[in-house]
Amino acid sequence: MTDTNMNIVSEPLHEHRSLWGDVWRQFRTHKGAVVGVAVFTFIVLVVVLGPFIHTIDPTFLDIRNKNLAPTLAHPMGTDNLGRDMLAQVMAGGQVSMLVGVTAMLLSLVLGAFIGVIAGYFKILDGVLMRLTDLFLALPILPLLLVIIMLFRDSLRSVFGPETGIFILIVFVIGITSWMQTARIVRGEVLALKEQEFIIAARSIGTRRHRIISRHILPNVLSPILVSATLGIANAIITESALSFLGLGFPSDFPTWGRLLFDGKDFMQLTPARVIWPGLAISLTVLSVNYIGDGLRDALDPRIRGR
Amino acid sequence: MLNYTIRRLLFAIPTLLVISFIIFVILDLAPNDPTGSLPLTIPAEVRAQIREALGLGQPFHIRYVKWLEQFFINEPLNIMEHWWGAPIGDSDSRLRVTSWMSRSPVVDLIVERMPQTLWVVGLSYLVGILIALPIGVISAYKQYSWFDQIGTFVSMVGFSVPTFFTGLLLIVVFSVNLGWLPSIYDTTLKVTDFSSFMAQLRQLAMPVMVLALFNAAQLSRFMRASMLDNLNQDYVRTARAKGMSEKVVLLVHVLRNSLIPVVTVIALGVPQIFGGAIITEQIFKVNGLGQLLILGIENADIPLVQTLTFIFAILIVFFNLIADVVYGMLDPRIRYD
Numbered sequence: 124m125t126d127t128n129m130n131i132v133s134e135p136l137h138e139h140r141s142l143w144g145d146v147w148r149q150f151r152t153h154k155g156a157v158v159g160v161a162v163f164t165f166i167v168l169v170v171v172l173g174p175f176i177h178t179i180d181p182t183f184l185d186i187r188n189k190n191l192a193p194t195l196a197h198p199m200g201t202d203n204l205g206r207d208m209l210a211q212v213m214a215g216g217q218v219s220m221l222v223g224v225t226a227m228l229l230s231l232v233l234g235a236f237i238g239v240i241a242g243y244f245k246i247l248d249g250v251l252m253r254l255t256d257l258f259l260a261l262p263i264l265p266l267l268l269v270i271i272m273l274f275r276d277s278l279r280s281v282f283g284p285e286t287g288i289f290i291l292i293v294f295v296i297g298i299t300s301w302m303q304t305a306r307i308v309r310g311e312v313l314a315l316k317e318q319e320f321i322i323a324a325r326s327i328g329t330r331r332h333r334i335i336s337r338h339i340l341p342n343v344l345s346p347i348l349v350s351a352t353l354g355i356a357n358a359i360i361t362e363s364a365l366s367f368l369g370l371g372f373p374s375d376f377p378t379w380g381r382l383l384f385d386g387k388d389f390m391q392l393t394p395a396r397v398i399w400p401g402l403a404i405s406l407t408v409l410s411v412n413y414i415g416d417g418l419r420d421a422l423d424p425r426i427r428g429r
Numbered sequence: 430m431l432n433y434t435i436r437r438l439l440f441a442i443p444t445l446l447v448i449s450f451i452i453f454v455i456l457d458l459a460p461n462d463p464t465g466s467l468p469l470t471i472p473a474e475v476r477a478q479i480r481e482a483l484g485l486g487q488p489f490h491i492r493y494v495k496w497l498e499q500f501f502i503n504e505p506l507n508i509m510e511h512w513w514g515a516p517i518g519d520s521d522s523r524l525r526v527t528s529w530m531s532r533s534p535v536v537d538l539i540v541e542r543m544p545q546t547l548w549v550v551g552l553s554y555l556v557g558i559l560i561a562l563p564i565g566v567i568s569a570y571k572q573y574s575w576f577d578q579i580g581t582f583v584s585m586v587g588f589s590v591p592t593f594f595t596g597l598l599l600i601v602v603f604s605v606n607l608g609w610l611p612s613i614y615d616t617t618l619k620v621t622d623f624s625s626f627m628a629q630l631r632q633l634a635m636p637v638m639v640l641a642l643f644n645a646a647q648l649s650r651f652m653r654a655s656m657l658d659n660l661n662q663d664y665v666r667t668a669r670a671k672g673m674s675e676k677v678v679l680l681v682h683v684l685r686n687s688l689i690p691v692v693t694v695i696a697l698g699v700p701q702i703f704g705g706a707i708i709t710e711q712i713f714k715v716n717g718l719g720q721l722l723i724l725g726i727e728n729a730d731i732p733l734v735q736t737l738t739f740i741f742a743i744l745i746v747f748f749n750l751i752a753d754v755v756y757g758m759l760d761p762r763i764r765y766d
Contacts, residue, residue: 155582155585256444257444257447257448259745260444260448260742260745260746260749261448261451261742261745262700262704262738262741262742262744262745263704264704264705264707265704265707265722265734265737265738265741266452266455266738268707268722268723268726269452269455269456269726269734269738270455272726272727272729273455273456273729356589360591363591363593364591364593364708367591367593367708367711368707368708368711368723370726380593383593383594383597387597387712390597390600390601390605391605394601394605397594397597397598397601398598398601401590401591401593401594401597401598402594404590404591404594405586405589405590405591405594408589408590408591409585409586409589409590412585412588412589413585416585
């Protein structure tokens with residue numbers, strides 16, 4: 124009895140299409156984005172699971188085997204202190220990715236919050252947008268360098284060398300990259316606010332925070348998602364640039380940018396030390412950018428309809 | 430338009446003041462000791478005197494106002510004096526923003542370093558524009574052709590691969606393996622004859638190409654998008670219907686209209702380029718402004734860092750203004766008042 128019922132239910136008369144199903148269908152047609160997802164997943168898997176397979180400690184010094192060319196035991200060779208490069212690239216990837224994701228989340232929350240508030244509350248709009256303009260006019264890279272240089276030591280002494288610099292870098296990247304998100308979200312909210320369903324929600328007495336969380340936020344999700352992907356790419360590049368200038372993580376705590384920075388002086392001897400971390404950064408950023416491109420197309424109802 | 434420009438200029442002054450204040454506060458809040466890099470044998474009271482001599486004994490607001498005075502009044506007066514060759518007022522006792530690291534006025538250091546940065550950055554931006562415009566035009570005109578596909582991919586790569594990686598890669602290939610180009614920029618090189626001119630070109634080639642590729646990647650996307658917006662407009666059909674040749678339609682009608690937003694993007698990009706040059710200068714050891722900033726940061730030279738960061742901020746505000754004004758002048762549909 125139950126079985127026959129189940130059969131009847133599971134045979135739909137017409138295919139049910141959900142919004143996210145449509146988005147996914149459109150996303151799949153973007154070849155670059157699909158390849159991007161594959162490459163990004165691959166890099167994440169290698170970085171997260173790789174250390175369980177390739178079990179050499181990235182900080183283990185094996186001074187007899189320094190500056191090795193790639194061998195079976197060391198697939199990417201070793202550095203000038205005999206540390207295994209593959210292990211370092213994987214360990215560095217964990218930090219770089221973590222910095223990218225955390226900084227992106229911070230800037231996203233900040234940007235979405237300021238954007239929604241500025242768009243929804245007219246009184247705050249002027250002030251918040253001037254603030255955004257002000258932040259856009261700040262010379263970001265010099266300022267990042269200065270802040271890290273000046274506050275690094277005191278944070279290190281409070282939180283320990285690794286956590287201190289991690290908090291500092293995530294914080295400064297997050298706090299200097301929310302402006303674009305805020306502008307986009309504000310624009311969307313401004314347009315959304317005047318639509319009938321918001322007026323209807325308000326007329327039945329829905330409270331403000333409910334309107335924002337139930338009606339506004341889900342509708343500005345797509346620009347937020349797109350800026351999230353681009354934010355990861357941006358944060359990874361910024362962190363690598365800071366590390367590359369010698370103002371990021373300490374050298375016994377590898378990130379991709381730091382590995383590049385340390386490797387550049389040994390370029391003639393072991394060019395692999397530059398190429399692998401650089402390739403890792405480039406591939407990650409490239410794949411994330413492609414994913415963002417595909418997402419933008421997939422989330423745009425004007426393109427998705429076609 | 431003039432009205433608008435003046436209003437924007439007036440609005441730029443408080444913006445810059447706020448930015449200068451932020452920069453000053455950040456540098457001042459920092460738990461950092463400028464005497465920290467001096468030998469440990471210096472006794473504490475001498476250290477205190479050194480700090481006093483560096484002007485650190487004053488309260489915060491006085492130091493800020495003094496710095497403002499030095500930057501906005503004294504230095505411009507000095508520059509004018511230099512141009513006209515005649516002393517203005519009491520020029521010897523006028524306080525200047527002095528670097529703690531080299532004990533010379535910061536502005537002199539900047540003037541020393543400016544030409545190298547302008548050469549590398551300016552040339553790379555120019556090369557980038559020259560590469561990007563034709564690529565953008567062709568990929569928009571032949572949308573979805575193989576040229577467009579490759580162009581999209583290359584610009585995506587150029588946009589994603591950081592300059593510090595492309596730079597190192599070029600050094601590995603062209604300096605280490607092939608030995609064609611020098612990896613270090615030699616500032617003392619004077620162009621006197623053909624061979625020194627070629628040497629100058631060779632040492633410029635890599636830093637310029639690295640930055641140019643990065644700029645071209647972004648600009649060509651904008652150019653393509655802008656061309657695509659215009660290609661489907663009615664006036665293009667009209668021009669074709671009038672029997673104009675495809676060349677005239679594309680290069681006179683569409684290109685000129687498409688360039689309007691691109692010009693503003695170009696103007697907006699100039700200050701970013703100075704920021705990007707910090708990294709490129711570090712890779713190729715060009716002793717320009719970016720390297721000066723890094724040097725100042727490493728030596729905790731606060732006046733130097735303050736002034737340089739603020740100059741970067743001035744560049745951003747100024748080019749934002751230029752972009753808006755130029756856009757208003759080029760596009761008759763934009764009216765600001």
